Amino acid sequence: MRRLFLCLLLLIATPVSAQDLGTVLEANREQITKPSRQTIGPVIDEIAASGEGAVAFLEAWGDRRIGVTEDGRFAIIEGHTATDAVTGEPVTDELDSLRPNSGVRGLIAAALVPAQLADPDPARRRAALDALGRDATAEHLPALRAALDDPDPTIAARKARLERLLTIRFDPDPAARVAAIESFAGDSGSDVQAALNPLLTTTRIAAPELTADANVARRLNVGSDLTRAEAYRLLVDADLAPPRLSDAEQKSALAANLSDGQVGDIPVANLDSPDARDRAYRALAAAGAVRPAASTDQVDAALESHVFADVYDEPSAELTDAARGALNDLVFRERAQQGADLMLDALSLASICFLAAIGLAITFGVMGVINMAHGEFIMMGAYTGYVVQGFIANKTASLLVALPLAFVVTAMAGIVLYRLVIRHLVHRPLETLLATFGVSIALQQLAKNIFGTQARPLTAPDWLGGSIGWGEIVSISTIRVAIFVLALLFLGLFLYITKRTRMGLNMRAVTQNPGMAASMGINPDRVAMLTFGLGSGIAGIAGVAIGLFAQVTSELGQAYIVQSFMTVVVGGVGNIWGTLAGAAMIGGLQKGIEVLNPANTLAAQTWMILFIIIFIQFRPRGIFPTRGRFAEG
Known part of the structure; x- marks a missing residue:
């Protein structure tokens, strides 16, 4: 019944004076057995109009299931059996299979489209739409319009969209073509561009x-x-x-x-x-x-x-004006989306820079210590997350455990570093710089001895594995969104600690005037130790966050230590708002330069450093100058 139904549709959709299938095959045997894409088109159309058996023959020919006997009869091959393409009788003779190339198969698929558009099988209707999208002609537009009603809403929507696209290309009425163009307002699909561009040649x-x-x-x-x-x-x-x-x-x-x-x-x-x-x-x-x-x-x-x-080439000025306006709107939307995507990338990088630099800003603000081992605390946090995942299979649970544990581990490491090294080198910045640099090298080597030199995976939970975006361009990974939220949380936490807690009050007092703070009963050494531990702990949490999208190696911290120092220096050392402003400036500047030279990230970083050097010449204290003991430094 389905074959008969498809044949009737082919007869309706193809206004050609039909001959029976056998006559058509006999008359065109040589071209069918050795088809050429340049000349086979009329033969395929003639077969499609030949009535009963045409659909079955064309489908088998397109699937390379047609064979020819020695006496020139065509047979449809089904598995290990074959039947005569005209009479349907079994064929036992030896067959020479026909192998039409992709170009000929494309013409066959296009000829089958009118019948397939109304086929009861949804898969065949989708295949027909795919064939139309690749190789449609003006003759297919009436057939598509006759088959717009479809029980499947998704297929019906595809048919309606394709009908409007073919209207733009083939409808003889300019008003109908203009209306079809206007119906795609706000649509930036590549198929719309492919339909509009030829109008402006x-x-x-x-x-x-x-x-x-x-x-x-x-x-x-x-x-x-x-x-x-x-x-x-x-x-x-x-x-x-x-x-x-x-x-x-x-x-x-x-x-x-x-x-x-x-x-x-x-x-x-x-x-x-x-x-x-x-x-x-x-x-x-x-x-x-x-x-x-x-x-x-x-x-x-x-x-x-x-x-x-x-x-x-298009004679209608109304049509070209509509096409040009639609493409101009599309280009504007595309550039707007590119700008939004660039801003999201810059915001993502800024949040990473802020999270990596906030601990460094805290320690420098209170103690005036340039900690060259800060990057290794980031690395320690990432390795802590990796170790936790080795014990806890559930990725969400392991992440919830890894974040506070990384804080504890790196905070304790920071306190140990302070007690053993930093406190003995107070007010000696050069010796502190060299000592922490030595500690940095030692921690890297220790990590290599424990974990090896190969990168270790720190896998994010599934709910952090996707992306958020809109349009065809704007997109940001869920992990980076989570890091941005985490950076905001730490900004709020730091502001709460410094403004609402006794420890924060002591930190501010030591930052402003350590001598006066000591005379008021505050222990500057204890405050410095706790501050160093807090800054190191935040670096450990930053390491877990960074490790979710970067490879965890012993050199992980080195990739962020330079950006962290630049963020602190540009923003104003020891100032949380300065750190935030510096991170925003670093992120926006680097992404902006990468747009101008997208193939060379190293060049972008080089230009960024040069810009910062020039910036510091005019504003050496940073965006937000420090008040207190380092204000004159």
Whole structure:
């Protein structure tokens, strides 16, 4: 029944005087057995219009299931059996299988589209829409419109969209095409662009004057839009002017026609100017000795008497205006989305920089210590998350355990570093710098000895594995969104600690005036130790967050230590708002430079460092200058 139904649809959709299938196959046997994409199209259309058995034959031919017997009969192969394509009787003769190439199969698929669009099988209807999307013709538009009603809402939506796209391409009514273009307002799909772009193709022409019905894209001026040579070449190609010889070609032609010391009745001695050579050449052309060519004066006159323009291939100005407006809107939306995507990338990088630098800003603000081992605390936090995942299989649970544990581990490591090294080097910044740099190298080597040199995976939970975005361009990974939220949480936590707790009050007092704070009963050494532990602990949490999207290696912290220092210096050392502003500046600047040079991230970082060096020359204390003991430093 389905075969009969499809055959009836083919008969309705193809207005061709039909012959029976056997007659068509017999008449076109040679082309069917050795098809060429350039010539087989009419044969396929004739088969499609031949009535009963046409659909089955075309489907089998497209699937490479047609065989030919020695006496020239076509058979449809089904597994290990074969039946005659015309009579349906079993065929036991040896068969030579037909193997049409992809181009021929595409034409067969297009011919089957009208019937397949209304096939009861949804998969076949989807396949028909796919075939139409690849290779549609004007003849398919009526068939598609007749099959718009579909019980499957998804397929119905695809049919409606494809119908509007084919209307833009093939409908003879310009108003209908304009309406179809306007229906895609706000749609930036690649299929819409593919339908609109051909409407704006142009041809460059030269003419004595433009016709009233010419759909002109723009007029061209000789000298600015066109060179004189290009403009004259257009005139020659349009048979509006004789060709212009080059000086070398002219001299060669004159030399070839030299006779008795003269060329065209002009003595050779007088051929010392372009005008004289032009006169000699015209005399030769008049005598038929050389082909006619334009002189300089003729070229100038021809260029002055003709107009040049880019003319749309589409004659309807209303249609090209609609297409151009739609594409301009699409480009605007695309650029707006690219800008939004760039801002999200910059915000993501800024949140990472802030999270990595906040601990460094705390320790420097209170103690004035440049901790070169800060990056290794980030690395320790990442490895802590990796170890926790080795014991807890559930990724969400392991992450909830790893975050506080990383804080504890790195905070304790920071306190140990302070007690053993930092406290003994107070007010000696160079020795502190060298000592923490040595600790940094030692921690890296320790990590290599324990975990090896290969990168270790720190897997994010499934709910952090996706992305958030809109449109076709704007997208940001869920992990980076989570890091941004985490950075905001730590900003709020730090502000709460410094503004609402006794420890925060002590930290601010030691930052402003350690001597006065000590006289008020505050122990600066204890405050410095706790502050160093707090900054190191935050670095450990940053390590867990960074390890979710970066490879966990012993060099992980080195990738962020430079950005952390730049963030603190640019923002203003020891100031949380300065750190936030510095992170925003670093993130935006680096992403902005990467847009100008997307293939070279190292170059972007180099330019960023140079910009920061220049920035510090004009604002050495950073965006938010520090108040207190380092304000004059």
